[in-house]
Amino acid sequence: MIRRNLKVVLLCLLCTGVQADQSTWSSQRDLFTVSYVSELMPLQINKLHTWILHIEDAQGNPVVAALLEVSGGMPAHDHGLPTYPRITAELGDGDYRLDGIRFHMSGAWEITINIAADGKTDSVVVLVNL
Amino acid sequence: MKRFSIAFLFAGLMALAWYNWPASPRPWTEADIEVLKSLSIESLEPLPADPTNAVADDPRAAEFGHALFFDPRLSSNGGISCSTCHQPLRNFTDGLPKGQAIGTSKRNTPSIVGTAYSPWLYWDGRRDSQWSQALSPLEDVNEHATNRQQVLDVISSDPMYAGMYSELFGELPDMTNVVAVNIAFANIGKAFAAYERLLQPGPAAFDEYVAALLEDDVDRQAELFSDDELVGLQLFIGKANCTQCHNGPLFTNNEFHNTGVITAAGELPDKGRAVGVREVAANEFNCAGSYSDAASRSCPELEFARTGPELVAAFRTPSLRNLENTAPYMHKGQLPTLFATLQHYNEAPLAIIGHNEAKPLKLRDSDLRQLEAFLLTLSSPLAIDEKWLRAPPSD
Numbered sequence: 001m002i003r004r005n006l007k008v009v010l011l012c013l014l015c016t017g018v019q020a021d022q023s024t025w026s027s028q029r030d031l032f033t034v035s036y037v038s039e040l041m042p043l044q045i046n047k048l049h050t051w052i053l054h055i056e057d058a059q060g061n062p063v064v065a066a067l068l069e070v071s072g073g074m075p076a077h078d079h080g081l082p083t084y085p086r087i088t089a090e091l092g093d094g095d096y097r098l099d100g101i102r103f104h105m106s107g108a109w110e111i112t113i114n115i116a117a118d119g120k121t122d123s124v125v126v127l128v129n130l
Numbered sequence: 131m132k133r134f135s136i137a138f139l140f141a142g143l144m145a146l147a148w149y150n151w152p153a154s155p156r157p158w159t160e161a162d163i164e165v166l167k168s169l170s171i172e173s174l175e176p177l178p179a180d181p182t183n184a185v186a187d188d189p190r191a192a193e194f195g196h197a198l199f200f201d202p203r204l205s206s207n208g209g210i211s212c213s214t215c216h217q218p219l220r221n222f223t224d225g226l227p228k229g230q231a232i233g234t235s236k237r238n239t240p241s242i243v244g245t246a247y248s249p250w251l252y253w254d255g256r257r258d259s260q261w262s263q264a265l266s267p268l269e270d271v272n273e274h275a276t277n278r279q280q281v282l283d284v285i286s287s288d289p290m291y292a293g294m295y296s297e298l299f300g301e302l303p304d305m306t307n308v309v310a311v312n313i314a315f316a317n318i319g320k321a322f323a324a325y326e327r328l329l330q331p332g333p334a335a336f337d338e339y340v341a342a343l344l345e346d347d348v349d350r351q352a353e354l355f356s357d358d359e360l361v362g363l364q365l366f367i368g369k370a371n372c373t374q375c376h377n378g379p380l381f382t383n384n385e386f387h388n389t390g391v392i393t394a395a396g397e398l399p400d401k402g403r404a405v406g407v408r409e410v411a412a413n414e415f416n417c418a419g420s421y422s423d424a425a426s427r428s429c430p431e432l433e434f435a436r437t438g439p440e441l442v443a444a445f446r447t448p449s450l451r452n453l454e455n456t457a458p459y460m461h462k463g464q465l466p467t468l469f470a471t472l473q474h475y476n477e478a479p480l481a482i483i484g485h486n487e488a489k490p491l492k493l494r495d496s497d498l499r500q501l502e503a504f505l506l507t508l509s510s511p512l513a514i515d516e517k518w519l520r521a522p523p524s525d
Contacts, residue, residue, distance in 0.1 A: 045377060045378070045383065046377070046378055046383050046384065048249075048430055048431065048434065077374070077487055078485070078487065079387075079440060079487055080436070080440055081436065082385045082386075082436055083434040083435065083436050084434055084435070084436050084437075085434060086434070099430070099434065100430060100433065100434025102434075104375075104383040104384075104385040105374045105375065105377070105383065106373065106374070106377065107374070
């Protein structure tokens with residue numbers, strides 16, 4: 001029920017014309033692709049918020065039951081994220097809810113997502129410019 | 131030889147002149163203007179709700195908290211109130227390196243103004259709400275040095291306080307019931323917080339300058355800002371990298387950074403947030419605790435709080451609004467003046483412990499003076515009636 005509600009919320013966000021900064025990022029060994037929709041559009045600094053990650057395999061099929069670890073930081077400033085964001089729910093069809101993300105500076109951020117699914121592991125770096 | 135000396139002297143004088151000659155302002159770009167808008171007080175969002183405090187926005191609680199804030203009876207010697215260190219005329223600081231109350235506090239007295247916007251309180255973020263923060267000095271042996279039973283005795287023995295308390299929270303507790311005493315003590319903190327939430331900065335010359343810029347009112351801009359202040363602002367949002375941490379309309383990201391501040395004389399290095407984050411997680415009055423009014427105990431700030439070595443000697447970014455009367459600066463008041471603070475960031479020394487996130491800026495002294503001139507344009511009266519800035523009249 002909760003999953004369905006979350007999906008409805010996500011779809012409503014898209015169908016009501018909220019612009020989603022959605023790009024696709026390939027993993028280092030091209031095993032997976034990742035895209036995201038942020039609850040905050042456009043992205044802003046200093047706000048704790050949620051992303052929905054969408055994971056597909058190399059053939060474009062949604063990846064379910066994946067284990068995801070998320071970290072990140074600003075390479076130019078040699079520091080990490082101000083929080084420990086983590087996956088709090090798998091929503092089905094390759095969607096995962098990422099809670100607790102916040103950026104506290106403008107500039108170039110890297111969000112690293114380690115993916116383990118179907119006995120395969122790979123890593124994606126999502127670039128965010130604020 | 132004589133000709134060589136004259137040339138050498140001339141080159142020296144030119145270098146000295148360059149080092150001290152103030153730069154001139156440049157035209158604003160569209161990107162600059164977006165940054166300026168983000169810093170203007172006009173961008174300050176409405177005060178966020180505090181679900182952990184059911185009386186946060188109750189005017190009766192604000193009046194109760196106002197009276198308590200100035201009451202020295204809430205201390206072991208009857209001579210220390212919150213306003214002893216948090217002095218309204220100094221933007222709720224005290225002008226000392228460390229607070230002086232019953233004893234000497236461990237750190238510099240931070241301002242209260244605007245802290246309702248921060249998820250974390252104190253230099254090390256060891257509390258996660260204004261109300262839980264307000265309780266801590268009462269029982270700190272160096273500050274009020276009282277305890278929760280004595281605080282509640284003051285409330286119950288004063289008919290006005292007892293009336294204000296019971297109207298908001300019901301009857302005062304049986305003092306033999308520890309949990310009931312803790313609930314009542316938390317309630318006192320919540321009244322303090324209802325008052326402290328009212329303390330917000332008002333529009334400063336900087337904000338008026340941004341408004342004039344957006345209205346293209348050139349005469350008003352010239353009235354409000356000198357060339358030095360203008361160049362200082364351009365450095366602030368540019369080469370000096372200040373907005374990396376001092377961003378948004380309160381000029382703070384409310385996060386924790388190690389900026390290589392020297393250890394206070396005679397002390398071991400302060401571990402800052404690395405310890406504060408553990409303390410807030412364990413605090414009985416935190417958002418997730420049983421004294422919080424958060425219905426679902428939903429506490430995302432605590433839940434996703436970062437820990438680890440990156441936070442060693444990291445301290446919360448203070449707001450830069452109204453810093454004119456808040457010297458000395460930094461968590462132990464190590465830097466006596468604003469100029470000394472700017473020199474510190476210009477040099478960005480290696481941190482004694484942890485790692486300094488800041489990099490040397492290579493600015494000239496004249497640049498630092500212009501930055502200082504800009505920072506002084508952030509002073510303003512608070513956006514509140516003056517009656518809240520002194521003790522309420524005793525009837």
